[in-house]
Amino acid sequence: MDTQSTEKSVSTETRALLAKLGVADTAVSGGTMASFTPVTGEKIADLPVHSAADAGAIIERAANAFRDWRLVPAPKRGELIRLLGEELRASKADLGRLVSIEAGKIPSEGLGEVQEMIDICDFAVGLSRQLYGLTIATERPGHRMMETWHPLGVVGVISAFNFPVAVWSWNTALAIVAGNTVVWKPSEKTPLTALACQAIFDRAIKRFGDAPADISQVLVGDRSIGEVLVDHPKVALVSATGSTRMGREVGPRLAKRFARSILELGGNNAGIVCPSADLDMALRAIAFGAMGTAGQRCTTLRRLFVHADVYDKLLPRLKKAYESVSVGSPLETSALVGPLIDKAAFEGMQKAIETAKAIGGQVTGGDRVDTGAAEAYYVKPALIEMPDHAGPMLEETFAPILYVVKYTEFDEALRMHNDVGAGLSSSIFTLNMQESERFLAVDGSDCGIANVNIGTSGAEIGGAFGGEKETGGGRESGSDAWKAYMRRATNTVNYSKALPLAQGVSFDI
Ligand code: NAD
Numbered sequence: 417m418d419t420q421s422t423e424k425s426v427s428t429e430t431r432a433l434l435a436k437l438g439v440a441d442t443a444v445s446g447g448t449m450a451s452f453t454p455v456t457g458e459k460i461a462d463l464p465v466h467s468a469a470d471a472g473a474i475i476e477r478a479a480n481a482f483r484d485w486r487l488v489p490a491p492k493r494g495e496l497i498r499l500l501g502e503e504l505r506a507s508k509a510d511l512g513r514l515v516s517i518e519a520g521k522i523p524s525e526g527l528g529e530v531q532e533m534i535d536i537c538d539f540a541v542g543l544s545r546q547l548y549g550l551t552i553a554t555e556r557p558g559h560r561m562m563e564t565w566h567p568l569g570v571v572g573v574i575s576a577f578n579f580p581v582a583v584w585s586w587n588t589a590l591a592i593v594a595g596n597t598v599v600w601k602p603s604e605k606t607p608l609t610a611l612a613c614q615a616i617f618d619r620a621i622k623r624f625g626d627a628p629a630d631i632s633q634v635l636v637g638d639r640s641i642g643e644v645l646v647d648h649p650k651v652a653l654v655s656a657t658g659s660t661r662m663g664r665e666v667g668p669r670l671a672k673r674f675a676r677s678i679l680e681l682g683g684n685n686a687g688i689v690c691p692s693a694d695l696d697m698a699l700r701a702i703a704f705g706a707m708g709t710a711g712q713r714c715t716t717l718r719r720l721f722v723h724a725d726v727y728d729k730l731l732p733r734l735k736k737a738y739e740s741v742s743v744g745s746p747l748e749t750s751a752l753v754g755p756l757i758d759k760a761a762f763e764g765m766q767k768a769i770e771t772a773k774a775i776g777g778q779v780t781g782g783d784r785v786d787t788g789a790a791e792a793y794y795v796k797p798a799l800i801e802m803p804d805h806a807g808p809m810l811e812e813t814f815a816p817i818l819y820v821v822k823y824t825e826f827d828e829a830l831r832m833h834n835d836v837g838a839g840l841s842s843s844i845f846t847l848n849m850q851e852s853e854r855f856l857a858v859d860g861s862d863c864g865i866a867n868v869n870i871g872t873s874g875a876e877i878g879g880a881f882g883g884e885k886e887t888g889g890g891r892e893s894g895s896d897a898w899k900a901y902m903r904r905a906t907n908t909v910n911y912s913k914a915l916p917l918a919q920g921v922s923f924d925i
Pocket residue numbers: 574575576577578579601602603604638639640641642643646657658659660661662665666679680681682683713714715812814840882883887
């Protein structure tokens with residue numbers, strides 16, 4: 417990457433985009449938290465950070481705002497999210513570009529992330545008229561039993577760098593129509609897109625007119641600010657997305673104060689390629705799943721089990737795809753693979769590759785790609801043929817490494833598939849109905865997402881998103897994930913003149 421003139425530098429473009437999106441210059445300059453773009457490695461902002469006292473005050477304001485916001489009828493709350501969707505549509509190109517700058521995503525993925533935000537807004541608008549409770553048959557005459565869903569309070573959102581804006585919207589769109597207020601602690605690696613989202617939200621609020629201030633706010637800082645959110649007694653629910661390491665710290669702290677949690681943690685996602693698989697389709701799905709977003713999706717395909725009958729047909733084609741995939745700046749080229757987020761990610765990748773090699777892994781790719789920017793970390797995605805399901809293959813390395821193991825027995829492939837700590841996403845490539853049904857059955861994939869003839873990544877918002885085991889068990893986005901943002905009251909109403917007790921108990925005084 418050539419050293420560009422000041423006018424053309426990424427940092428200049430970033431400032432212009434932030435201004436266009438409505439972020440004040442004072443929010444991104446003169447502070448103590450440096451922000452870098454992985455595209456060139458250059459510093460693009462110095463953000464003022466919030467102190468623990470600021471964070472406490474912000475949470476108090478959110479708690480005050482909740483008292484009013486919960487009284488606004490849910491369909492009217494949906495109107496705010498409808499306006500947010502409109503504002504996101506208007507800002508899609510700029511916000512998508514900012515995602516590319518800050519997280520290094522290629523343009524279609526940066527824009528795709530904003531599209532996901534728009535989609536969840538649409539979903540939440542409909543949901544605002546469908547926060548249904550059940551009416552339940554009661555055993556007592558002249559009684560009616562029903563359930564009512566009420567808002568929870570302040571919802572804390574902690575998010576990871578790799579989906580810097582979508583994760584906020586999955587949580588916020590649902591939390592707001594559910595009647596909650598939101599305090600968001602974005603990743604310290606991607607604070608600028610968070611400030612841009614807040615500016616977009618503020619525009620929706622302004623158009624809405626009479627919403628209480630502070631129903632959505634951002635906390636800028638590192639994990640210590642996240643800890644304030646986790647420990648604050650007025651935060652009813654924390655939805656935390658990030659590594660399993662983070663979840664191990666956050667989960668017990670929330671449990672200790674009986675707060676609700678949605679934990680969306682690491683994945684070590686796998687695919688099985690069966691003898692009957694459509695190999696053209698599998699190849700494309702594997703390539704996108706494993707190399708897309710430079711292997712930095714929670715749902716990235718990291719392990720592949722290929723049947724011996726098709727191994728020698730698929731692997732040469734896969735290797736060719738790995739050798740030919742384009743790697744480069746998402747801002748200046750049409751490359752399919754952008755940069756790793758930082759040096760630590762690069763070092764983690766190299767360490768995993770070396771460990772795999774030491775136990776017999778045969779590596780294609782994995783080398784650093786020199787773009788001329790010393791502090792930017794571009795790599796050729798790595799394909800590693802492994803003799804066994806072992807070593808670094810059992811853990812998530814947040815980089816583009818795909819481990820491949822040959823199998824002969826379906827049950828053995830399934831056993832290896834499930835034999836890791838994480839349980840997020842999974843897929844099978846087969847045209848055999850028995851195999852696909854086995855994969856989806858009770859003793860099949862143990863993941864929160866199980867796909868047939870689709871890769872592991874790229875979920876739609878309509879389904880509930882999340883995973884099992886060390887992925888944390890949380891669900892966000894579609895289906896009935898909204899229930900996690902509300903509390904349920906069971907109401908029994910007696911409209912008779914008697915007082916029959918349940919279970920036939922008599923207590924006559
Ligand atoms: P990370 O765990 O380093 O950080 C995530 C967020 O947690 C950041 O905002 C960070 O400041 C905060 N944090 C860290 N420790 C904390 C603590 N003790 N208390 C409060 N907050 C804390 O993760 P990352 O490197 O930004 O993201 C990559 C990881 O996230 C990968 O493991 C990936 O699989 C996972 N991820 C999971 C999902 C999912 O939906 N399951 C989605 C995206 C990313």
